[in-house]
Amino acid sequence: MKLTDIYMKFQSDIVVIERELEATVQARHHVLRQASTHLLKAGGKRIRPVFVLLSAKFGTYDIDVLKHIAVPLELIHMASLVHDDVIDDAELRRGKKTIKSQWDNRVAMYTGDYIFAKAVETSTFFDHPEIHQILSYAIVEMCIGEVEQIRDQYNWQQNFRIYLRRIKRKTALLIAVSCKLGALAAGADRDVQRQLFKFGYNVGMSFQITDDILDFVGTEEQLGKPAGGDLRQGNVTLPALYAMQHNEEVRAMIEQALSTDYPDQADMEPILEAIKKSGGIEYSLEISDRYLERAYHALESLPETEAKTYLSEIAAYIGKRKF
Amino acid sequence: MKLTDIYMKFQSDIVVIERELEATVQARHHVLRQASTHLLKAGGKRIRPVFVLLSAKFGTYDIDVLKHIAVPLELIHMASLVHDDVIDDAELRRGKKTIKSQWDNRVAMYTGDYIFAKAVETSTFFDHPEIHQILSYAIVEMCIGEVEQIRDQYNWQQNFRIYLRRIKRKTALLIAVSCKLGALAAGADRDVQRQLFKFGYNVGMSFQITDDILDFVGTEEQLGKPAGGDLRQGNVTLPALYAMQHNEEVRAMIEQALSTDYPDQADMEPILEAIKKSGGIEYSLEISDRYLERAYHALESLPETEAKTYLSEIAAYIGKRKF
Numbered sequence: 001m002k003l004t005d006i007y008m009k010f011q012s013d014i015v016v017i018e019r020e021l022e023a024t025v026q027a028r029h030h031v032l033r034q035a036s037t038h039l040l041k042a043g044g045k046r047i048r049p050v051f052v053l054l055s056a057k058f059g060t061y062d063i064d065v066l067k068h069i070a071v072p073l074e075l076i077h078m079a080s081l082v083h084d085d086v087i088d089d090a091e092l093r094r095g096k097k098t099i100k101s102q103w104d105n106r107v108a109m110y111t112g113d114y115i116f117a118k119a120v121e122t123s124t125f126f127d128h129p130e131i132h133q134i135l136s137y138a139i140v141e142m143c144i145g146e147v148e149q150i151r152d153q154y155n156w157q158q159n160f161r162i163y164l165r166r167i168k169r170k171t172a173l174l175i176a177v178s179c180k181l182g183a184l185a186a187g188a189d190r191d192v193q194r195q196l197f198k199f200g201y202n203v204g205m206s207f208q209i210t211d212d213i214l215d216f217v218g219t220e221e222q223l224g225k226p227a228g229g230d231l232r233q234g235n236v237t238l239p240a241l242y243a244m245q246h247n248e249e250v251r252a253m254i255e256q257a258l259s260t261d262y263p264d265q266a267d268m269e270p271i272l273e274a275i276k277k278s279g280g281i282e283y284s285l286e287i288s289d290r291y292l293e294r295a296y297h298a299l300e301s302l303p304e305t306e307a308k309t310y311l312s313e314i315a316a317y318i319g320k321r322k323f
Numbered sequence: 324m325k326l327t328d329i330y331m332k333f334q335s336d337i338v339v340i341e342r343e344l345e346a347t348v349q350a351r352h353h354v355l356r357q358a359s360t361h362l363l364k365a366g367g368k369r370i371r372p373v374f375v376l377l378s379a380k381f382g383t384y385d386i387d388v389l390k391h392i393a394v395p396l397e398l399i400h401m402a403s404l405v406h407d408d409v410i411d412d413a414e415l416r417r418g419k420k421t422i423k424s425q426w427d428n429r430v431a432m433y434t435g436d437y438i439f440a441k442a443v444e445t446s447t448f449f450d451h452p453e454i455h456q457i458l459s460y461a462i463v464e465m466c467i468g469e470v471e472q473i474r475d476q477y478n479w480q481q482n483f484r485i486y487l488r489r490i491k492r493k494t495a496l497l498i499a500v501s502c503k504l505g506a507l508a509a510g511a512d513r514d515v516q517r518q519l520f521k522f523g524y525n526v527g528m529s530f531q532i533t534d535d536i537l538d539f540v541g542t543e544e545q546l547g548k549p550a551g552g553d554l555r556q557g558n559v560t561l562p563a564l565y566a567m568q569h570n571e572e573v574r575a576m577i578e579q580a581l582s583t584d585y586p587d588q589a590d591m592e593p594i595l596e597a598i599k600k601s602g603g604i605e606y607s608l609e610i611s612d613r614y615l616e617r618a619y620h621a622l623e624s625l626p627e628t629e630a631k632t633y634l635s636e637i638a639a640y641i642g643k644r645k646f
Contacts, residue, residue, distance in 0.1 A: 029467050031474055083436065087429045106410045106473050109432060113406065114466035116436070120443050121459035127452040136444035143437035147355050150429050 003317045006310050010053055013063045017049045020067045021074060024118050035099050035111040039078055042096040048073040050314070051175060052182035055196045057307030059186025068125035069135075069185045073178050075119035076139055080146070082112035087150070088233060095224050131181060138177040145169025153234040156244060156255055163241055164205070167212075172204030195298050199311065202295035207318045209288040212237035213281055214321075216272060228268045231275075234258060238287065243278035250274045292319040326640045329633050333376055336386045340372045343390045344397060347441050358422050358434040362401055365419040371396040373637070374498060375505035378519045380630030382509025391448035392458075392504045398442035399462055400497060403469070405435035410473070411556060418547050454504060461500040468492025476557035479567060479578055486564055487528070490535075495527030518621050522634065525618035530641045532611040535560035536604055537644075539595060551591045554598075557581060561610065566601035573597045615642040 007014060018040075025036035049070035056066050084090070085098040086108045092098065100108035116139075123135055148166045152158050179200030183193040215223065215230045216239050223229070231240050231254070244251040253271050257263045275281070295315045302308050330337060341363075348359035372393035379389050407413070408421040409431045415421065423431035439462075446458055471489045475481050502523030506516040538546065538553045539562050546552070554563050554577070567574040576594050580586045598604070618638045625631050 029470055029474075032467060032470050083432055086432060107470065109406055109409065110466055110469045110473065113435075113439070114463065114470065116439065117459060117462040117466050121456070121463055124452055124455040124459055127450060129447055129450040132447040132455065133444070136440060136447055139440040140437065140444055143433055143440050144352050144355060146433045147352055147430065147437065150433065151352075151354055 003314065006050065006054075006313060009310070010050065013053055013066075014046065014049065016063050017046065017067050017070050017074070020071050024071055024075065024122055025115060031103065031107060032111060032114055035103060035107060036115060038096070038102060039082065039099060039111075039115075042093065044074075044078070046074060047314075048077055048175065048178040051178040051200060051311075052185075054307045054311050054314075055179040055182030055188070055200075056186035057305060058183055058192045058196070058302065059188030061186055065125075066182065066185055068122055069131065069181045070178075072119040072123040072135065073174065073181070075115050075122070076135075076142070077174060079112045079115040079119065080142060082108050082115065084146070086112075087146075092224060126185070128184070131184060134177055134181060134184070138173050141169045141173050145171075145173075149235065152236065154258060155236065156251065158236060158241070159245075160238070160241060163236070163238055167205060167208040168201070171208040171211075172201050175204035175207065176200035192302060195302055198298035199295050199315075202291045202298060203315050203318055206288045206291040206295065206315070209238055209284055209291070210318065210321060213239060213284045213288070216240075216275060217281060226265050226268075228265075228272045231258070231271070232263060232265075232268055238284040239275050239278075239280035242280035242283045243275040246280075247274070247278050250278055288319060292316075326637065329373065329377075329636060332633070333373065336376055336389075337369060337372065339386050340369065340390050340393050340397070343394050347394055347398065347445055348438060354426065354430060355434060355437055358426060358430060359438060361419070361425060362405065362422065362434075362438075365416065367397075367401070369397060370637075371400055371498065371501040374501040374523060374634075375508075377630045377634050377637075378502040378505030378511070378523075379509035380628060381506055381515045381519070381625065382511030384509055388448075389505065389508055391445055392454065392508045393501075395442040395446040395458065396497065396501050396504070398438050398445070399458075399465070402435045402438040402442065403465060405431050405438065407469070409435075410469075415547060449508070451507070454507060457500055457504060457507070461496050464492045464496050468494075472558065475559065477581060478559065479574065481559060481564070482568075483561070483564060486559070486561055490528060490531040491524070494531040494534075495524050498527035498530065499523035515625060518625055521621035522618050522638075525614045525621060526638050526641055529611045529614040529618065529638070532561055532607055532614070533641060533644060536562060536607045536611070539563075539598060540604060549588050549591075551588075551595045554581070554594070555586060555588075555591055561607040562598050562601075562603035565603035565606045566598040569603075570597070570601050573601055611642060615639075 021040055022037070025040065026033060052066055052070040052073060081093065082099050085093060086100050086105050090098050091101045098108070099111050123132065126132070145166055149170065152162060152166065176197045177200070179196035180193050183196045212230065215237065216227060218227055220226050230237050240254065244254060253274060257267050257271055292315055296312060299308055299311060344363055345360070348363065349356060375389055375393040375396060404416065405422050408416060409423050409428050413421050414424045421431070422434050446455065449455070468489055472493065475485060475489060499520045500523070502519035503516050506519045535553065538560065539550055541550055543549050553560050563577065567577060573594070576597060580590050580594055615638055619635060622631055622634060
């Protein structure tokens with residue numbers, strides 16, 4: 001089964017969420033409306049809403065309730081991307097101009113704030129305090145993750161533990177929370193919620209590690225930008241970390257090349273080759289697979305439903321995706 | 324009575340809020356903790372918490388409940404300042420280095436996001452959906468106000484209505500909401516809540532107009548920066564708007580001087596003089612007073628309590644403050 005089959009299966013509900021996303025960001029304000037619409041049109045896999053819907057299948061599924069948690073989760077993700085693009089000075093995302101490049105950094109910052117606020121506003125549909133607590137906890141951790149990424153930039157001494165904690169905050173928690181909140185909003189059992197949280201966390205870790213691998217092995221066409229962009233910006237991810245820890249020569253090359261602010265792509269090529277040869281890619285794939293295994297394991301105790309099969313399929317897709 | 328007397332009266336509760344603010348932003352993360360603490364230490368009048376406390380006096384006053392709404396309101400205000408300083412490229416605020424100047428724009432952006440998220444997290448103490456709805460509505464409007472300010476920058480054709488709507492969103496609503504939520508959290512009557520909202524809205528409008536006047540008439544020492552900074556950055560406030568509408572010569576001077584990106588302070592001086600001579604300051608004071616009158620009026624139907632006297636005093640202070 002392919003990911004598209006799952007989307008087909010849920011198409012009518014995904015359309016509901018897409019419409020709700022559009023309606024939510026329909027600001028009266030011209031620039032905000034344009035910027036937000038631009039962002040929505042740029043697309044995205046809407047993976048967090050999909051996790052909400054699938055997890056809700058373990059309780060009482062009602063799209064008109066679920067959309068009030070699926071939409072905030074997607075908006076929070078979108079808002080964080082808008083702010084990331086300011087930080088990374090990114091011109092393109094998913095092949096479309098970023099808000100900061102279509103307008104400017106100021107518009108991007110406030111559009112991010114606005115989308116963020118709209119996310120919180122949408123979630124006020126629920127009067128269940130736990131939902132708000134979990135949601136705001138995930139946002140807080142995500143912000144900490146972002147700041148950690150800045151702090152850890154160009155830090156060649158960091159270890160695996162620091163990297164893993166950072167991607168947990170930056171990526172995995174919001175996916176874990178998407179699964180948990182889908183189940184919670186649908187009134188699923190505590191134990192089911194807990195297992196789905198674990199599932200989402202492990203899938204999220206695998207997802208981010210795969211992303212970090214792809215940044216080294218993807219072609220420019222697949223990535224929409226030259227390979228090695230993370231490292232070039234001083235972001236040390238798992239393949240590079242492994243290479244640096246196992247090969248002093250690679251470490252020296254990296255430190256040397258990155259001692260200038262933003263090295264030429266040509267200077268990056270030998271480094272990318274060296275990292276690939278170091279075994280860092282294989283090691284990262286192994287770690288990613290380990291998280292995937294834990295994700296599957298988290299599903300085991302759940303009832304044998306179609307939703308469970310789909311969750312399994314998505315996990316498999318995430319672990320094996322090529323771009 | 325002076326403002327300090329009111330602070331003295333509420334000192335022990337203001338200390339509770341101050342401690343709670345500190346505890347709330349105590350991130351495990353080093354930079355975030357430093358940046359947030361730096362921000363708190365820079366001080367501020369804590370006017371929003373004070374409005375929460377005074378408004379709560381019309382219901383059942385419990386500081387351990389109220390702090391969960393006073394703290395988010397102050398944090399939201401703080402977060403917006405951090406982001407504003409990025410936008411305005413400001414080096415100093417209240418005589419202290421801004422986060423963006425002590426660290427950098429990236430840290431400032433995420434620190435703002437983090438404080439914002441912490442505000443939302445703190446408010447999850449309440450399971451009253453209306454509190455969350457009102458709070459998130461105020462945040463959304465504030466973001467729209469910020470974007471409007473960017474859109475309206477260097478726009479010499481805007482009118483009073485646009486200016487007033489912008490300051491309503493940027494400033495007045497959060498103060499209105501501080502009053503309303505204080506009363507709501509204390510279980511005060513609906514009607515009392517409504518009157519306090521009106522009071523806060525009008526005080527907030529007067530507050531911002533006074534701020535905009537002071538930017539023209541304050542000394543460099545009082546302002547901590549040269550006068551006319553708003554206009555110099557392309558922000559058209561009430562005194563300048565009035566002058567431009569009543570004197571074509573002033574309009575021509577402004578458009579001419581501001582046609583360069585950031586004019587010298589020397590080029591600003593004759594403009595500031597012309598605005599002062601235009602009657603724009605007096606007109607703005609009149610408008611500010613009109614809002615103040617409406618604020619007093621909103622209080623009339625409320626029971627004659629000490630809290631009511633204090634609210635009145637604060638309104639008077641806000642309307643008459645010199646810096």
